[in-house]
Amino acid sequence: MLTRLGAARLAGWAAAASALSILILGSTPIAIGLFVPPWDKAAHFIAYFTIGCFVALGFGCRRPLLGLMLTIGLGAIDKSLQFFEPGRMPELADLLADAAGAGGSVLLASRASITTDAD
Template sequence: MTTRRSSLNRLLRWLPAVCCMAVIFALSARSGGELDSWLPWFQELMPQLQSFDPVHYAAYFALAFTFAFGFGFRRMNVWRCLLAVLLSVAYGATDEWHQSFVPRRSPDAADLLHDGIGAAAAMIAVWLWRLRAVRR
Protein backbone atom coordinates (compact mmCIF):
# COMPACT_ATOMS: atom_id res chain seq x y z
CA MET A 1 0.00 0.00 0.00
CA THR A 2 2.81 2.43 0.88
CA THR A 3 4.59 1.71 -2.40
CA ARG A 4 1.41 2.47 -4.29
CA ARG A 5 0.93 5.74 -2.47
CA SER A 6 4.51 6.88 -3.03
CA SER A 7 4.23 5.99 -6.74
CA LEU A 8 1.03 8.01 -6.98
CA ASN A 9 2.68 10.94 -5.18
CA ARG A 10 5.65 10.85 -7.58
CA LEU A 11 3.27 10.83 -10.52
CA LEU A 12 1.21 13.71 -9.11
CA ARG A 13 4.38 15.80 -8.72
CA TRP A 14 4.45 16.05 -12.54
CA LEU A 15 0.89 17.39 -12.77
CA PRO A 16 1.97 21.06 -12.53
CA ALA A 17 4.37 20.55 -15.47
CA VAL A 18 1.61 18.96 -17.54
CA CYS A 19 -0.73 21.85 -16.66
CA CYS A 20 1.96 24.40 -17.55
CA MET A 21 2.51 22.72 -20.92
CA ALA A 22 -1.26 22.74 -21.53
CA VAL A 23 -1.45 26.48 -20.81
CA ILE A 24 1.47 27.18 -23.15
CA PHE A 25 -0.17 25.05 -25.85
CA ALA A 26 -3.51 26.84 -25.42
CA LEU A 27 -1.90 30.28 -25.63
CA SER A 28 0.09 29.21 -28.68
CA ALA A 29 -3.11 28.11 -30.38
CA ARG A 30 -4.44 31.67 -30.31
CA SER A 31 -4.21 33.50 -33.59
CA GLY A 32 -2.04 36.56 -34.03
CA GLY A 33 -5.15 38.77 -33.97
CA GLU A 34 -6.16 37.52 -30.54
CA LEU A 35 -2.69 38.20 -29.15
CA ASP A 36 -2.62 41.69 -30.67
CA SER A 37 -5.38 42.68 -28.25
CA TRP A 38 -3.22 42.51 -25.11
CA LEU A 39 0.45 42.49 -26.15
CA PRO A 40 0.50 46.16 -27.26
CA TRP A 41 -1.10 47.12 -23.93
CA PHE A 42 1.71 45.38 -22.06
CA GLN A 43 4.38 46.94 -24.26
CA GLU A 44 2.81 50.38 -23.79
CA LEU A 45 2.92 49.84 -20.03
CA MET A 46 6.62 48.92 -20.25
CA PRO A 47 8.07 50.73 -23.32
CA GLN A 48 11.58 49.38 -22.71
CA LEU A 49 10.22 45.92 -23.59
CA GLN A 50 9.09 46.81 -27.12
CA SER A 51 11.49 44.45 -28.86
CA PHE A 52 10.42 41.16 -27.27
CA ASP A 53 7.55 39.29 -25.76
CA PRO A 54 8.32 38.77 -22.04
CA VAL A 55 5.67 36.07 -21.82
CA HIS A 56 8.17 33.57 -23.26
CA TYR A 57 10.57 34.22 -20.38
CA ALA A 58 7.85 33.84 -17.77
CA ALA A 59 6.18 30.79 -19.32
CA TYR A 60 9.39 28.80 -19.70
CA PHE A 61 10.68 29.93 -16.31
CA ALA A 62 7.48 28.42 -14.90
CA LEU A 63 7.80 25.28 -17.03
CA ALA A 64 11.38 24.58 -15.96
CA PHE A 65 10.42 25.30 -12.36
CA THR A 66 7.59 22.76 -12.55
CA PHE A 67 10.03 20.23 -14.03
CA ALA A 68 12.26 20.81 -10.99
CA PHE A 69 9.22 20.27 -8.78
CA GLY A 70 8.56 17.00 -10.61
CA PHE A 71 12.12 15.84 -10.04
CA GLY A 72 11.96 17.00 -6.43
CA PHE A 73 13.75 20.18 -5.39
CA ARG A 74 15.93 18.37 -2.88
CA ARG A 75 17.08 15.95 -5.57
CA MET A 76 18.11 18.68 -8.02
CA ASN A 77 21.72 18.50 -9.13
CA VAL A 78 23.56 19.98 -12.10
CA TRP A 79 22.39 17.19 -14.43
CA ARG A 80 18.73 17.50 -13.45
CA CYS A 81 18.92 21.28 -13.84
CA LEU A 82 20.39 20.81 -17.29
CA LEU A 83 17.72 18.22 -18.10
CA ALA A 84 14.97 20.63 -17.00
CA VAL A 85 16.36 23.31 -19.33
CA LEU A 86 16.70 20.84 -22.20
CA LEU A 87 13.15 19.53 -21.69
CA SER A 88 11.86 23.11 -21.64
CA VAL A 89 13.70 24.04 -24.84
CA ALA A 90 12.52 20.82 -26.51
CA TYR A 91 8.94 21.68 -25.57
CA GLY A 92 9.56 25.22 -26.85
CA ALA A 93 10.69 23.78 -30.20
CA THR A 94 7.49 21.74 -30.49
CA ASP A 95 5.54 24.85 -29.53
CA GLU A 96 7.19 26.88 -32.28
CA TRP A 97 6.37 24.11 -34.77
CA HIS A 98 2.77 24.11 -33.47
CA GLN A 99 2.55 27.85 -34.12
CA SER A 100 3.33 27.28 -37.79
CA PHE A 101 -0.20 25.85 -38.13
CA VAL A 102 -1.94 28.75 -36.33
CA PRO A 103 -3.30 31.64 -38.45
CA ARG A 104 -1.18 34.80 -38.27
CA ARG A 105 1.48 33.02 -36.21
CA SER A 106 4.85 31.72 -37.27
CA PRO A 107 7.78 29.94 -35.64
CA ASP A 108 10.57 32.21 -34.48
CA ALA A 109 14.07 31.19 -33.40
CA ALA A 110 14.26 34.27 -31.15
CA ASP A 111 11.25 32.98 -29.21
CA LEU A 112 13.06 29.68 -28.69
CA LEU A 113 16.07 31.59 -27.38
CA HIS A 114 13.82 33.48 -24.95
CA ASP A 115 12.30 30.15 -23.86
CA GLY A 116 15.76 28.81 -23.08
CA ILE A 117 16.77 31.95 -21.19
CA GLY A 118 13.62 31.74 -19.05
CA ALA A 119 14.22 28.06 -18.32
CA ALA A 120 17.89 28.66 -17.48
CA ALA A 121 16.94 31.52 -15.13
CA ALA A 122 14.58 29.17 -13.30
CA MET A 123 17.29 26.57 -12.88
CA ILE A 124 19.74 29.20 -11.62
CA ALA A 125 17.14 30.18 -9.02
CA VAL A 126 16.58 26.52 -8.08
CA TRP A 127 20.32 25.90 -7.87
CA LEU A 128 20.87 28.95 -5.67
CA TRP A 129 18.01 27.83 -3.41
CA ARG A 130 19.54 24.35 -3.30
CA LEU A 131 22.98 25.72 -2.33
CA ARG A 132 21.43 27.80 0.40
CA ALA A 133 19.43 24.85 1.73
CA VAL A 134 22.53 22.61 1.78
CA ARG A 135 24.53 25.20 3.74
CA ARG A 136 21.91 25.33 6.50
Protein backbone atom coordinates (compact mmCIF):
# COMPACT_ATOMS: atom_id res chain seq x y z
CA MET A 1 0.00 0.00 0.00
CA LEU A 2 1.26 3.44 -0.93
CA THR A 3 1.54 5.87 1.98
CA ARG A 4 1.04 9.63 1.67
CA LEU A 5 4.77 10.16 1.91
CA GLY A 6 5.37 7.50 -0.75
CA ALA A 7 2.77 9.09 -3.02
CA ALA A 8 4.34 12.52 -2.53
CA ARG A 9 7.79 11.15 -3.40
CA LEU A 10 6.43 9.37 -6.45
CA ALA A 11 4.68 12.55 -7.60
CA GLY A 12 7.89 14.51 -7.06
CA TRP A 13 9.84 12.11 -9.24
CA ALA A 14 7.08 12.22 -11.87
CA ALA A 15 7.25 16.04 -11.86
CA ALA A 16 11.03 15.98 -12.25
CA ALA A 17 10.85 13.40 -15.06
CA SER A 18 8.16 15.43 -16.84
CA ALA A 19 10.16 18.63 -16.53
CA LEU A 20 13.29 16.98 -17.87
CA SER A 21 11.30 15.48 -20.73
CA ILE A 22 10.01 18.90 -21.74
CA LEU A 23 13.45 20.49 -21.54
CA ILE A 24 15.27 17.66 -23.35
CA LEU A 25 12.67 16.72 -25.96
CA GLY A 26 11.88 20.38 -26.58
CA SER A 27 15.42 20.83 -27.89
CA THR A 28 15.10 18.09 -30.51
CA PRO A 29 13.87 18.47 -34.10
CA ILE A 30 10.79 16.36 -33.30
CA ALA A 31 9.42 19.29 -31.25
CA ILE A 32 9.17 21.51 -34.32
CA GLY A 33 5.61 21.39 -35.64
CA LEU A 34 4.62 18.48 -33.40
CA PHE A 35 1.19 20.06 -32.85
CA VAL A 36 -0.45 22.45 -35.28
CA PRO A 37 -2.25 25.60 -34.11
CA PRO A 38 -4.51 25.83 -32.20
CA TRP A 39 -3.88 22.35 -30.81
CA ASP A 40 -0.38 23.33 -29.72
CA LYS A 41 -1.90 25.59 -27.04
CA ALA A 42 -4.07 22.72 -25.81
CA ALA A 43 -0.95 20.52 -25.64
CA HIS A 44 0.83 23.21 -23.59
CA PHE A 45 -2.15 23.49 -21.24
CA ILE A 46 -2.40 19.72 -20.72
CA ALA A 47 1.35 19.23 -20.24
CA TYR A 48 1.69 21.99 -17.65
CA PHE A 49 -1.57 21.05 -15.94
CA THR A 50 -0.17 17.54 -15.51
CA ILE A 51 3.19 18.78 -14.25
CA GLY A 52 1.42 21.18 -11.90
CA CYS A 53 -0.63 18.31 -10.49
CA PHE A 54 2.53 16.26 -9.92
CA VAL A 55 4.18 19.23 -8.19
CA ALA A 56 1.10 19.83 -6.04
CA LEU A 57 0.93 16.18 -5.03
CA GLY A 58 4.64 16.24 -4.31
CA PHE A 59 4.06 19.09 -1.85
CA GLY A 60 1.01 17.36 -0.44
CA CYS A 61 -1.29 20.08 -1.85
CA ARG A 62 -0.09 22.36 0.95
CA ARG A 63 1.90 24.91 -1.07
CA PRO A 64 -0.15 25.65 -4.18
CA LEU A 65 1.45 29.03 -4.93
CA LEU A 66 4.93 27.54 -4.76
CA GLY A 67 3.79 24.82 -7.15
CA LEU A 68 2.34 27.46 -9.45
CA MET A 69 5.59 29.46 -9.46
CA LEU A 70 7.72 26.37 -10.08
CA THR A 71 5.53 25.16 -12.93
CA ILE A 72 5.31 28.57 -14.61
CA GLY A 73 9.06 28.95 -14.04
CA LEU A 74 9.60 25.72 -15.96
CA GLY A 75 7.55 27.14 -18.83
CA ALA A 76 9.61 30.34 -18.78
CA ILE A 77 12.87 28.38 -18.83
CA ASP A 78 11.60 26.26 -21.71
CA LYS A 79 10.60 29.34 -23.69
CA SER A 80 13.96 30.99 -22.95
CA LEU A 81 15.84 27.94 -24.22
CA GLN A 82 13.86 28.09 -27.46
CA PHE A 83 15.78 31.26 -28.40
CA PHE A 84 18.84 29.04 -28.85
CA GLU A 85 17.16 26.20 -30.76
CA PRO A 86 17.22 26.31 -34.56
CA GLY A 87 13.70 26.38 -35.99
CA ARG A 88 12.11 27.27 -32.65
CA MET A 89 10.76 30.62 -31.56
CA PRO A 90 9.20 31.22 -28.16
CA GLU A 91 5.67 32.59 -28.13
CA LEU A 92 3.98 34.49 -25.33
CA ALA A 93 0.77 32.58 -26.13
CA ASP A 94 2.59 29.32 -25.34
CA LEU A 95 3.71 30.67 -21.98
CA LEU A 96 0.17 31.85 -21.26
CA ALA A 97 -1.16 28.36 -22.07
CA ASP A 98 1.50 26.90 -19.75
CA ALA A 99 0.46 29.33 -17.00
CA ALA A 100 -3.23 28.52 -17.52
CA GLY A 101 -2.50 24.80 -17.17
CA ALA A 102 -0.41 25.41 -14.06
CA GLY A 103 -3.16 27.63 -12.66
CA GLY A 104 -5.76 24.95 -13.28
CA SER A 105 -3.67 22.44 -11.37
CA VAL A 106 -3.33 24.90 -8.46
CA LEU A 107 -7.10 25.33 -8.33
CA LEU A 108 -7.54 21.56 -8.31
CA ALA A 109 -4.83 21.10 -5.65
CA SER A 110 -6.34 23.83 -3.48
CA ARG A 111 -9.74 22.20 -3.76
CA ALA A 112 -8.27 18.79 -2.90
CA SER A 113 -6.46 20.30 0.09
CA ILE A 114 -9.66 21.88 1.42
CA THR A 115 -11.54 18.58 0.99
CA THR A 116 -8.75 16.62 2.69
CA ASP A 117 -8.54 19.09 5.58
CA ALA A 118 -12.30 18.82 6.15
CA ASP A 119 -12.15 15.02 6.49
